[in-house]
Amino acid sequence: MKPKIFVKAAMSLDGKIATKTGDSQWISNEASRAYVHGLRAAYAAICVGVETVIQDDPRLTIRMNGQEDCHIRMILDSKGRIPLTSTVLNDDFRSKTIVFTTRHMPQTVETQILERGAKVVRLKDLGGRVDLKDWVDACEALDIPSIYIEGGGEIIAASLLAGIVDVFAVAIAPMIIGGQDAKGIVGGPGIEHLRDAVRLKHPKIQWFDEDLILEYQVVKENRQ
Numbered sequence: 740m741k742p743k744i745f746v747k748a749a750m751s752l753d754g755k756i757a758t759k760t761g762d763s764q765w766i767s768n769e770a771s772r773a774y775v776h777g778l779r780a781a782y783a784a785i786c787v788g789v790e791t792v793i794q795d796d797p798r799l800t801i802r803m804n805g806q807e808d809c810h811i812r813m814i815l816d817s818k819g820r821i822p823l824t825s826t827v828l829n830d831d832f833r834s835k836t837i838v839f840t841t842r843h844m845p846q847t848v849e850t851q852i853l854e855r856g857a858k859v860v861r862l863k864d865l866g867g868r869v870d871l872k873d874w875v876d877a878c879e880a881l882d883i884p885s886i887y888i889e890g891g892g893e894i895i896a897a898s899l900l901a902g903i904v905d906v907f908a909v910a911i912a913p914m915i916i917g918g919q920d921a922k923g924i925v926g927g928p929g930i931e932h933l934r935d936a937v938r939l940k941h942p943k944i945q946w947f948d949e950d951l952i953l954e955y956q957v958v959k960e961n962r963q
């Protein structure tokens with residue numbers, strides 16, 4: 740069965756997921772960050788784009804009740820740009836990290852990732868990047884039932900446009916970041932016509948103190 744895919748990121752009220760310098764810690768408040776750790780615990784795998792690893796060096800672990808645990812951690816990295824010093828490649832949970840890449844990753848980078856104890860899966864490339872439909876098929880073959888995509892904006896855009904997302908959620912923090920160079924929650928090239936917009940249905944609304952979390956099912960009809 741294809742994995743269920745849940746996408747969520749935290750944004751300011753004006754739709755930014757980081758400042759223009761890439762600072763994103765923390766947009767959401769403590770209560771909604773606790774909800775994030777609950778999501779990480781509920782999904783079999785967590786996935787981010789390589790740019791998030793480069794910018795934030797996240798742990799992507801589940802930290803609850805003073806304990807740290809880890810499900811499968813996935814990095815989408817078409818060309819092997821992941822820093823070899825990244826926490827996900829070097830911490831105690833490194834064997835749970837899978838770097839999904841393409842033929843564009845140099846063999847030397849793959850070797851160094853494998854030497855650290857993490858895994859590399861080469862997939863088809865689509866326009867020079869990991870083909871997300873091939874990624875979903877690979878996850879299905881690995882028996883991964885559910886994946887939580889935590890960002891950033893490029894991966895969120897690409898996954899929505901690929902029609903692979905089941906649930907889209909956003910935490911809205913009561914702050915304004917502003918700036919045309921500050922990244923929005925959905926990046927990518929964008930669409931030209933509203934008829935091509937990704938449509939959402941069945942809203943679920945939750946408050947975490949002053950943060951608002953909106954969760955929608957993604958309408959999959961009409962997608963590629």
Ligand SMILES: NC(=O)c1ccc[n+]([C@@H]2O[C@H](COP(=O)([O-])OP(=O)(O)OC[C@H]3O[C@@H](n4cnc5c(N)ncnc54)[C@H](OP(=O)(O)O)[C@@H]3O)[C@@H](O)[C@H]2O)c1
Pocket residue numbers: 747748749750755756757761762763766787788789790791792794795815816817818819820867868869870871889890891892893894895897922926
């Ligand atoms: N507020 C939040 O909740 C939150 C969450 C996460 C991240 N962030 C912030 O978001 C920023 C990073 O976001 P971002 O949008 O720049 O990058 P991103 O989505 O984290 O990563 C994008 C990169 O993923 C790689 N990639 C692999 N396959 C891809 C595909 N099929 N389609 C698109 N990209 C693919 C591409 O690099 P290659 O072409 O080299 O593969 C691309 O540049 C950071 O500042 C981080 O702090 C915020």
